[in-house]
Amino acid sequence: MNARPVTSRGGGRLRRLPLPTIADGTSRVTTFELFFDLVYVFAFTQVSRLMAETHSAVGVAQALIVLSLMWWTWVGFSWISNSASADQPFLRTVMSAAMIAVFVAALTIPEAYEDLAGGWSGPLVFACAYAAVRIIHVGLYAVVGWRSPALLRQLGIFMVAMIPAVALVVTGALVGGVMQVWLWLIAIVYDVAATRVGSALGQGWRLPSAEHWAERHGLVVILALGESIVAIGVGVAQEPIDLPIVVGSALSVVVSVLLWWSYFARLAVAGEEALLARDEKKRALLGSDAYSYAHFVIIAGIIVTALGIEDAMKHIADAEPFGWFGAAALGGGIATFALGTIVFAVLIGQRRFVMRAVEAGVVLLSIPLLAAVPPLAALAIAVTLMAVVALVETRLHRGGAHRA
Helix, strand or coil: CCCEEEEEEECCEEEEEEECCCCCCCCCCCHHHHHHHHHHHHHHHHHHHHHHHHCCHHHHHHHHHHHHHHHHHHHHHHHHHHHCCCCCHHHHHHHHHHHHHHHHHHHCHHHCCCCCCCCCCHHHHHHHHHHHHHHHHHHHHHHHCCCCHHHHHHHHHHHHHHHHHHHHHHHHHHHCHHHHHHHHHHHHHHHHHHHHHHHHHHCCCCCCCHHHHHHHHHHHHHHHHHHHHHHHHHHHCCCCCCHHHHHHHHHHHHHHHHHHHHHHHCCHHHHHHHHHCCCHHHHHHHHHHHHHHHHHHHHHHHHHHHHHHHHHHHCCCCCCCCCHHHHHHHHHHHHHHHHHHHHHHHHCCCCCCHHHHHHHHHHHHCHHHHHHCCHHHHHHHHHHHHHHHHHHHHHHHHHHHHHC
């Protein structure tokens, strides 16, 4: 890949600073991008921690708002690395700076709403780190698209959404309380909606590589699924190993495997093929809707499911009922994931998603049952429902393939 050399004089010597150029559309995900995404793994863990500590519906809602803010920063850099290789020195340097800001934001997630005694204001540090990430993103994208008038024009439209949204996040951190929650919610809704409208108006975004885009999002799904695996161990980390822990762990891993199967065995390849079938302009629109937007629902479903798994594992040997919080997290998370895959399937042109709707409905309806039985039984019921859906969906898929 070529780069434009920029010359500058400093210390009496001529230096050449290679700036990135638009990718040729054939690249795959680089190791640096995977390294970059590790800070988001930590962010996912921190969001789960915030949910678990608040242990309330309000706390889960607040955590999901934070997750949406963090997701939107990840989305921005995923677009950049699809346009220019992250292996270029300039991109690695600037993205490393963004990693620091993302990590600081993730570090403060547990006190994003309730500032801990001593030190700096947690909410304000989170807001400032978030703002820094957004500013770095726009600046870097401007460098990447320096030879594309359409992209620069699109960035100008994009800033109409970004600047008020960032201002609302900082303002919310300053005022605190209930108003902070509402301002942050308004910020992300406005940012996402205005960006979508601006994208339709400007039509300047491009996705040179369909393969890279699909692979990058598949990998972030894997990273989120890793959080569901971690949740198993977190729930019983301080407990002596016994039969309930072994059985509960096995059931929890099966939940994660079935979530993996639902995405990768049924949709991942179809998504990449749908992107490949479109030109760059239409591909950008599909990439935005099916991946930048719909994948947030998928990621959120995985994170909430991990919360339910962690809550179940903490009480895996108990004979008492699981309770509404854990049951709602487990069932609601699985249902949210299923709904996310339905939206994704519709957008990429897949029509065999009826069993996903059945899964979402049945799991939601089973929440009272999950709440009434012991945690181990709740996990077993969830696995059974998911496995039945997977088996029926497989048979329907094979039957459709034979008829085709």
